[in-house]
Amino acid sequence: xxxxxxxxxxxxxxxxxxxxxxxxxxxxxxxxxxxxxxxxxxxxxxxxxxxxxxxxxxxxxxxxxxxxxxxxxxxxxxxxxxxxxxxxxxx
Amino acid sequence: xxxxxxxxxxxxxxxxxxxxxxxxxxxxxxxxxxxxxxxxxxxxxxxxxxxxxxxxxxxxxxxxxxxxxxxxxxxxxxxxxxxxxxxxxxxxxxxxxxxxxxxxxxxxxxxxxxxxxxxxxxxxxxxxxxxxxxxxxxxxxxxxxxxxxxxxxxxxxxxxxxxxxxxxxxxxxxxxxxxxxxxxxxxxxxxxxxxxxxxxxxxxxxxxxxxxxxxxxxxxxxxxxxxxxxxxxxxxxxxxxxxxxxxxxxxxxxxxxxxxxxxxxxxxxxxxxxxxxxxxxxxxxxxxxxxxxxxxxxxxxxxxxxxxxxxxxxxxxxxxxxxxxxxxxxxxxxxxxxxxxxxxxxxxxxxxxxxxxxxxxxxxxxxxxxxxxxxxxxxxxxxxxxxxxxxxxxxxxxxxxxxxxxxxxxxxxxxxxxxxxxxxxxxxxxxxxxxxxxxxxxxxxxxxxxxxxxxxxxxxxxxxxxxxxxxxxxxxxxxxxxxxxxxxxxxxxxxxxxxxxxxxxxxxxxxxxxxxxxxxxxxxxxxxxxxxxxxxxxxxxxxxxxxxxxxxxxxxxx
Numbered sequence: 001x002x003x004x005x006x007x008x009x010x011x012x013x014x015x016x017x018x019x020x021x022x023x024x025x026x027x028x029x030x031x032x033x034x035x036x037x038x039x040x041x042x043x044x045x046x047x048x049x050x051x052x053x054x055x056x057x058x059x060x061x062x063x064x065x066x067x068x069x070x071x072x073x074x075x076x077x078x079x080x081x082x083x084x085x086x087x088x089x090x091x
Numbered sequence: 092x093x094x095x096x097x098x099x100x101x102x103x104x105x106x107x108x109x110x111x112x113x114x115x116x117x118x119x120x121x122x123x124x125x126x127x128x129x130x131x132x133x134x135x136x137x138x139x140x141x142x143x144x145x146x147x148x149x150x151x152x153x154x155x156x157x158x159x160x161x162x163x164x165x166x167x168x169x170x171x172x173x174x175x176x177x178x179x180x181x182x183x184x185x186x187x188x189x190x191x192x193x194x195x196x197x198x199x200x201x202x203x204x205x206x207x208x209x210x211x212x213x214x215x216x217x218x219x220x221x222x223x224x225x226x227x228x229x230x231x232x233x234x235x236x237x238x239x240x241x242x243x244x245x246x247x248x249x250x251x252x253x254x255x256x257x258x259x260x261x262x263x264x265x266x267x268x269x270x271x272x273x274x275x276x277x278x279x280x281x282x283x284x285x286x287x288x289x290x291x292x293x294x295x296x297x298x299x300x301x302x303x304x305x306x307x308x309x310x311x312x313x314x315x316x317x318x319x320x321x322x323x324x325x326x327x328x329x330x331x332x333x334x335x336x337x338x339x340x341x342x343x344x345x346x347x348x349x350x351x352x353x354x355x356x357x358x359x360x361x362x363x364x365x366x367x368x369x370x371x372x373x374x375x376x377x378x379x380x381x382x383x384x385x386x387x388x389x390x391x392x393x394x395x396x397x398x399x400x401x402x403x404x405x406x407x408x409x410x411x412x413x414x415x416x417x418x419x420x421x422x423x424x425x426x427x428x429x430x431x432x433x434x435x436x437x438x439x440x441x442x443x444x445x446x447x448x449x450x451x452x453x454x455x456x457x458x459x460x461x462x463x464x465x466x467x468x469x470x471x472x473x474x475x476x477x478x479x480x481x482x483x484x485x486x487x488x489x490x491x492x493x494x495x496x497x498x499x500x501x502x503x504x505x506x507x508x509x510x511x512x513x514x515x516x517x518x519x520x521x522x523x524x525x526x527x528x529x530x531x532x533x534x535x536x537x538x539x540x541x542x543x544x545x546x547x548x549x550x551x552x553x554x555x556x557x558x559x560x561x562x563x564x565x566x567x568x569x570x571x572x573x574x575x576x577x578x579x580x581x582x583x584x585x586x587x588x589x590x591x592x593x594x595x596x597x598x599x600x601x602x603x604x605x606x607x608x609x610x611x612x613x614x615x616x617x618x619x620x621x622x623x624x625x626x627x628x629x630x631x632x633x634x635x636x637x638x639x640x641x642x643x644x645x646x647x648x649x
Contacts, residue, residue: 049172057249061324069172
């Protein structure tokens with residue numbers, strides 16, 4: 001299945017994933033949620049690799065989606081990572 | 092044309108190869124350490140050319156006719172991830188070393204096909220999730236249709252715990268742990284603190300020593316804060332907690348040269364904490380009305396804990412495969428390759444046999460008939476069990492090499508040293524004359540599967556010596572050489588369907604002595620792998636205090 005075949009599902013879950021990831025990052029980085037934007041750079045925010053890994057576990061559990069160990073490291077921004085999770089949710 | 096699936100354990104430690112045929116039947120599995128006679132075979136290619144060549148010949152692979160597909164037990168190179176190696180418990184240098192070996196094994200997997208003329212360029216390698224390989228190997232060997240399958244080890248793809256559902260022989264992951272928290276690492280750290288070395292595979296020594304110690308409540312409470320179990324997922328506690336517990340535990344550490352018993356309380360306490368953690372994980376596994384558990388991964392070698400699970404954690408039945416550690420992943424990779432290539436979903440049924448390795452070379456065996464340099468050879472065809480039972484009753488210690496070698500760390504009667512368990516001094520004799528092990532370590536008993544309830548409390552099948560159970564107290568004085576300090580035994584149960592010769596032997600020994608228990612320890616000397624070739628077996632006969640070896644039906648005596 002591709003994204004174009006399931007636009008409704010993508011549209012429905014993208015804000016949920018974004019909200020969850022922002023909460024996760026805020027808690028792990030000790031930052032206010034409103035400082036974490038889709039365009040925020042993950043490394044620029046100060047995200048350590050261990051926290052990135054632990055957050056992937058939370059995303060996998062919460063959304064019942066399978067991520068690869070390398071997934072988060074292939075994305076520079078919060079929004080790009082969220083898009084990838086959504087793509088996998090619908091894939 | 093037939094297709095064979097070559098599964099390779101590509102962790103860089105404990106390499107092994109396995110072959111599954113086109114019908115989904117596991118036809119060969121063997122650890123590289125056996126072939127090379129080099130313990131754990133660190134850094135050796137799992138498709139080491141001469142080993143693979145022999146394995147292919149053993150299964151009748153025809154290079155001109157058949158196809159070989161290669162599979163590895165990891166999808167990627169761990170070192171390619173920008174994740175720092177954890178130094179929470181073990182030195183980061185150990186972790187970096189392991190990553191380097193894993194990278195090499197992953198990069199070179201299948202290269203031997205070039206040397207053997209089976210490929211003209213690097214073959215495509217099917218690569219599978221590490222914990223899925225553990226689960227597939229375990230479930231393949233198990234007779235179960237439905238079970239919860241828990242993998243616990245040192246390090247997986249993203250964490251060190253994964254839970255799978257096996258339903259109608261189809262495996263599906265329910266959840267997995269992410270991050271560096273690891274019970275395998277915890278036990279490796281405990282092994283070092285006790286003055287042993289996990290790199291030499293000495294976790295056994297901690298488990299054996301635990302029987303001599305007392306659990307120290309304060310230390311246990313501290314150790315149980317090092318890891319956090321969150322809905323079954325495992326992670327290290329915060330750095331300050333880990334550091335403070337390490338400091339507390341190090342006050343109990345035994346330097347390697349200090350007396351062994353100095354570490355007994357630490358071993359007992361660490362084993363108790365380990366059990367506590369696994370209990371917490373298992374409490375998060377039981378979700379549906381499935382009363383069977385498949386437990387695998389390197390931590391499933393902890394037979395002391397394994398023996399406590401059935402009937403206590405919501406599972407009536409516990410299955411642990413013969414090779415739960417990374418060597419077993421060769422089987423998982425081969426089975427998964429078969430599934431992917433054929434489009435099948437369900438793991439094929441198997442007979443559960445652990446006898447999957449090499450046989451004694453017939454040509455070498457034939458040569459022995461022509462002369463043995465002063466050793467006496469007798470053909471005991473049809474009466475081998477009687478002949479061995481008679482010699483055991485006389486107090487002799489015998490090596491046995493019959494049929495195909497066991498896959499996994501335990502000798503299960505095909506590459507075993509056997510003795511009479513009744514004399515209390517037999518343990519010391521075997522150690523002094525043959526094995527050279529520390530005197531405190533226990534030897535294992537073999538009993539008939541249908542008699543296990545006559546000898547042990549919490550009776551259950553243990554065909555691969557995966558479970559340590561308490562002896563019934565009335566029997567402990569009858570077989571002291573196989574009763575551990577805490578009144579337990581890590582037993583092997585045998586029946587005619589899976590281990591006919593050992594069944595004959597136990598019955599013959601019972602007829603002679605009235606005791607249906609035989610002592611079984613692996614056919615090796617300390618620090619060496621279990622014997623592989625006829626020459627290995629004969630070398631042990633002439634260089635140790637063994638009285639005789641039985642190779643197939645040829646009894647060779649000094």
